[in-house]
Amino acid sequence: MIDKDNTINSLKNIVQDFVDEREWSQFHNAKNLSMALAIEASELMDIFKWDTPKSCEQKMSNKESRQDAIDELADIIIYAIAFANKNNIDISKAVSKKMIKNRIKYPTDKFKGNF
Template identity: 40%
Template sequence: MSQSSNADGELARLRDIVRQFVDERDWDQFHTPKNLSSALSVEAAELLEHFQWLQKGDAAELGEAKLQEVRHEMADVLVYLIRLADKLDVDLHAAVLEKMVLNRAKYPADLVRGDMRKYNEYKSR
């Protein structure tokens, strides 16, 4: 099995787990794209909250207990993203591959290496 089809399979398995969880609770009626986008934003903010006021926010600075909380918030973000993609019939794996092609064109490595500015802020060297 290729790495690509394996990634597709893993995402499909996660999607199915989330679908089952939602179906068992009759929550599909609440899972509109707007509501899922809002929930995704809230979960991303909850993830960010763990890093507020830290110097770097690396694993050592977070500590074991806080890192576990961060893992759970990351999972929440992914669950809502997978659910949103499911509702909009978006293939996340294909979307990432497509976006990476666009990003490579927008941020040519030989031009932006070591430069953290946005694509419209850097100048040719």
């Protein structure tokens, strides 16, 4: 299973099937899912805590620590998808609309190469 062969909808179905099989939807609300997402983001950050940019690159080149980071990224995405599923959010529409807002907020003539 790789990105180019999948749609967001197929990932939404995989996550929803997992939740339904365990009857976990009863625990899924905006608070719990947003907290879970933030916790997983913290787990990803913990891998790189106190690292320099160079040691971050080294960790992402190391097989074991790279897999740890990939697993945490997957957890973040899974909770984001679960949040979308629970709240009937179309992820493609949400991302494309937000990117339009981001382009307006950060025009290239002011922000290219700058924050």
